[in-house]
Amino acid sequence: xxxxxxxxxxxxxxxxxxxxxxxxxxxxxxxxxxxxxxxxxxxxxxxxxxxxxxxxxxxxxxxxxxxxxxxxxxxxxxxxxxxxxxxxxxxxxxxxxxxxxxxxxxxxxxxxxxxxxxxxxxxxxxxxxxxxxxxxxxxxxxxxxxxxxxxxxxxxxxxxxxxxxxxxxxxxxxxxxxxxxxxxxxxxxxxxxxxxxxxxxxxxxxxxxxxxxxxxxxxxxxxxxxxxxxxxxxxxxxxxxxxxxxxxxxxxxxxxxxxxxxxxxxxxxxxxxxxxxxxxxxxxxxxxxxxxxxxxxxxxxxxxxxxxxxxxxxxxxxxxxxxxxxxxxxxxxxxxxxxxxxxxxxxxxxxxxxxxxxxxxxxxxxxxxxxxxxxxxxxxxxxxx
Amino acid sequence: xxxxxxxxxxxxxxxxxxxxxxxxxxxxxxxxxxxxxxxxxxxxxxxxxxxxxxxxxxxxxxxxxxxxxxxxxxxxxxxxxxxxxxxxxxxxxxxxxxxxxxxxxxxxxxxxxxxxxxxxxxxxxxxxxxxxxxxxxxxxxxxxxxxxxxxxxxxxxxxxxxxxxxxxxxxxxxxxxxxxxxxxxxxxxxxxxxxxxxxxxxxxxxxxxxxxxxxxxxxxxxxxxxxxxxxxxxxxxxxxxxxxxxxxxxxxxxxxxxxxxxxxxxxxxxxxxxxxxxxxxxxxxxxxxxxxxxxxxxxxxxxxxxxxxxxxxxxxxxxxxxxxxxxxxxxxxxxxxxxxxxxxxxxxxxxxxxxxxx
Numbered sequence: 001x002x003x004x005x006x007x008x009x010x011x012x013x014x015x016x017x018x019x020x021x022x023x024x025x026x027x028x029x030x031x032x033x034x035x036x037x038x039x040x041x042x043x044x045x046x047x048x049x050x051x052x053x054x055x056x057x058x059x060x061x062x063x064x065x066x067x068x069x070x071x072x073x074x075x076x077x078x079x080x081x082x083x084x085x086x087x088x089x090x091x092x093x094x095x096x097x098x099x100x101x102x103x104x105x106x107x108x109x110x111x112x113x114x115x116x117x118x119x120x121x122x123x124x125x126x127x128x129x130x131x132x133x134x135x136x137x138x139x140x141x142x143x144x145x146x147x148x149x150x151x152x153x154x155x156x157x158x159x160x161x162x163x164x165x166x167x168x169x170x171x172x173x174x175x176x177x178x179x180x181x182x183x184x185x186x187x188x189x190x191x192x193x194x195x196x197x198x199x200x201x202x203x204x205x206x207x208x209x210x211x212x213x214x215x216x217x218x219x220x221x222x223x224x225x226x227x228x229x230x231x232x233x234x235x236x237x238x239x240x241x242x243x244x245x246x247x248x249x250x251x252x253x254x255x256x257x258x259x260x261x262x263x264x265x266x267x268x269x270x271x272x273x274x275x276x277x278x279x280x281x282x283x284x285x286x287x288x289x290x291x292x293x294x295x296x297x298x299x300x301x302x303x304x305x306x307x308x309x310x311x312x313x314x315x316x317x318x319x320x321x322x323x324x325x326x327x328x329x330x331x332x333x334x335x336x337x338x339x340x341x342x343x344x345x346x347x348x349x350x351x352x353x354x355x356x357x358x359x360x361x362x363x364x365x366x367x368x369x370x371x372x373x374x375x376x377x378x379x380x381x382x383x384x385x
Numbered sequence: 386x387x388x389x390x391x392x393x394x395x396x397x398x399x400x401x402x403x404x405x406x407x408x409x410x411x412x413x414x415x416x417x418x419x420x421x422x423x424x425x426x427x428x429x430x431x432x433x434x435x436x437x438x439x440x441x442x443x444x445x446x447x448x449x450x451x452x453x454x455x456x457x458x459x460x461x462x463x464x465x466x467x468x469x470x471x472x473x474x475x476x477x478x479x480x481x482x483x484x485x486x487x488x489x490x491x492x493x494x495x496x497x498x499x500x501x502x503x504x505x506x507x508x509x510x511x512x513x514x515x516x517x518x519x520x521x522x523x524x525x526x527x528x529x530x531x532x533x534x535x536x537x538x539x540x541x542x543x544x545x546x547x548x549x550x551x552x553x554x555x556x557x558x559x560x561x562x563x564x565x566x567x568x569x570x571x572x573x574x575x576x577x578x579x580x581x582x583x584x585x586x587x588x589x590x591x592x593x594x595x596x597x598x599x600x601x602x603x604x605x606x607x608x609x610x611x612x613x614x615x616x617x618x619x620x621x622x623x624x625x626x627x628x629x630x631x632x633x634x635x636x637x638x639x640x641x642x643x644x645x646x647x648x649x650x651x652x653x654x655x656x657x658x659x660x661x662x663x664x665x666x667x668x669x670x671x672x673x674x675x676x677x678x679x680x681x682x683x684x685x686x687x688x689x690x691x692x693x694x695x696x697x698x699x700x701x702x703x704x705x706x707x708x709x710x711x712x713x714x715x716x717x718x719x720x721x722x723x724x725x726x727x728x729x730x731x732x733x734x735x736x737x738x739x740x741x742x743x
Contacts, residue, residue: 002483002484002485023513024512054445055439055445055446056438056439056440056467057439057440057445058445059512060508060512061508061509061512061516062438062440062505062506062508062509063438063467063468063509063722063723064512065467066509066623066626066722066723066724066727066728067509067510067511067512067626068626069623069624069625069626069727069728070625070626070627070630074623075623075624075625076622076623076624076637076638076641077622077623078620078621078622078623079621079623079728080466080468080472080475080476081466081467081468081472082464082465082466082467083439083448083465083466083467084464084465085446085449091464094464095464095476098476098479098480098483099479101483102479102480102482102483103386103482104479104482124445125445237462238462238463238464239460239461239462239463240433240452240457240460240461240462240463241452241457241458241459241460241461242452242453242457242458243449243450243452243453245458253460254459254460255460258459258460259460370446370449371449373449373452374463
């Protein structure tokens with residue numbers, strides 16, 4: 001039996017290539033301060049803090065939660081640091097939720113961040129000898145073959161990735177926090193951008209961002225008195241599988257399929273396409289939208305691209321995807337997963353501003369990491385279960 | 386609260402530099418050993434969580450390969466903390482409170498031999514104001530030792546703690562260093578300083594190794610284990626990071642965690658304290674108000690072997706083993722993280738879980 005848990009505060013920074021105006025602590029406090037203000041709480045009200053970020057090498061600080069303890073108001077309290085690769089922002093929210101679901105805490109502040117400008121994440125992600133042969137440059141080179149295999153299997157036309165790149169950047173124009181605000185984004189612009197890792201063009205890949213996200217998770221008693229509508233957590237799930245072994249399907253990973261099945265079962269959802277109103281999913285390279293639509297069960301295998309092509313995933317479509325502009329528009333890596341979870345919460349709270357989906361009542365937040373092997377998901381809803 | 390117990394513990398024999406095994410190869414036999422001892426099938430484990438640090442390997446995502454050691458197929462419910470495995474155990478304990486699963490695997494590993502460990506840990510310090518000064522982890526500990534000495538202690542107390550740990554280590558097959566014949570506190574005081582006021586034996590060895598614990602809840606624990614070590618209290622606290630922002634001669638966060646875990650509710654037989662530096666043992670004993678009747682660090686503690694990222698989990702495993710083997714009815718285990726005992730976890734383990742979890 002888990003205790004009812006809800007999101008009562010959401011905050012994020014303005015995401016940019018380089019937030020030279022703030023320290024790492026300043027960046028985290030910007031997001032945490034907004035989440036606390038949204039919940040009408042102060043640091044003193046918080047029982048425990050859960051921090052997430054991707055590899056410490058991105059900033060060159062070992063276990064930075066130690067240094068951040070003061071800034072996050074954690075002194076004298078429990079502080080946990082999560083790291084599950086790219087899915088970490090999502091996993092961090094789930095660990096924070098778990099503390100409330102277990103009945104241990106009433107109010108948990110969770111923060112995820114990345115300050116990519118402190119280093120060069122592309123090279124930090126390119127594992128050197130002796131860990132891996134020097135054949136990869138950045139995450140794009142790792143995922144491009146997976147995308148090519150998806151295109152081959154699904155018989156997808158080549159322009160699908162371009163459509164996603166344009167749609168997500170158009171959504172980002174409605175999100176004041178998004179890193180990329182490309183006013184002149186168009187199919188032609190994306191097609192003309194340089195090919196980085198075939199078939200991923202420059203404008204089909206995510207930016208490198210500095211940014212942070214924060215949530216306040218609360219117990220039922222606290223959420224019932226929250227100043228703004230809570231987002232009730234209906235289901236939480238994590239799944240992991242090894243990076244590689246003979247027979248593993250890295251294009252449509254079993255861990256993602258199982259994770260979705262678990263989180264939908266917890267939320268009592270049988271027909272995801274009918275019962276979920278909108279989805280924030282982790283799409284760092286454009287083609288991952290149709291790939292995850294299939295992996296999550298919103299489209300039959302080989303048909304995700306058709307949903308994208310017919311505009312079903314647009315802000316006014318049948319299943320809006322990445323209303324915030326997604327990872328393609330803001331990518332502070334460690335926070336990227338939490339931003340997906342946060343957007344899902346904002347939507348069901350009716351607080352997504354210009355990128356609000358009309359009547360959104362149930363939303364899915366999704367994050368993945370590693371070699372498409374770590375998955376974290378939650379379903380949140382406007383109605384208390 | 387759901388009653389949760391340690392039902393199995395395994396660790397590698399730590400070595401200064403394991404040059405023939407990578408992290409996965411170090412982990413595989415340890416994880417297999419813990420699972421076998423638990424009597425719970427690998428596929429039945431409900432949740433898996435680990436602790437490790439990328440910077441020890443000098444590569445991002447060092448924990449990812451760890452999945453190869455647990456056999457994560459079909460896909461498993463799994464998470465990771467960039468913290469000592471003791472905090473991974475805490476996450477597993479929390480997850481078991483949900484009630485939908487009844488077992489969890491916790492593992493941790495560290496291969497510190499790959500880099501200059503004291504310098505690597507120095508990168509935990511405030512990156513703007515302190516880390517650029519180049520102060521390493523041993524120097525931070527020396528500053529703390531000096532503050533503690535200035536608070537009215539003397540180096541003989543440090544030597545006594547080190548001598549006791551090194552003597553105890555002689556009986557621990559997983560100790561990396563132990564007392565030489567004829568060694569005592571006085572002979573240790575005759576040794577030269579390494580970083581004043583610390584001598585070599587006041588500091589932990591550098592260790593490569595791994596550890597794993599299996600937790601089980603309620604009836605599942607009683608079913609698979611004759612004498613489960615019930616976790617009747619567990620809590621962790623952090624304190625201010627700035628070395629000048631707290632009194633280094635005491636450990637407020639350990640005291641808070643100990644109070645929350647209920648250490649003082651009944652007598653303690655054995656304490657396994659994660660004190661990588663000799664002066665930290667009396668600081669921790671004070672913070673937990675451990676009396677003279679408590680056997681402290683019968684394993685030799687972190688002065689005997691200190692697998693960074695696993696040493697805290699090893700303390701829980703050692704304390705649980707004392708309880709399961711009947712050598713203790715009630716034990717306390719402690720783990721630390723960060724410079725000068727910044728963050729601390731306290732776990733109370735009891736043979737009879739009927740006392741109830743708090």
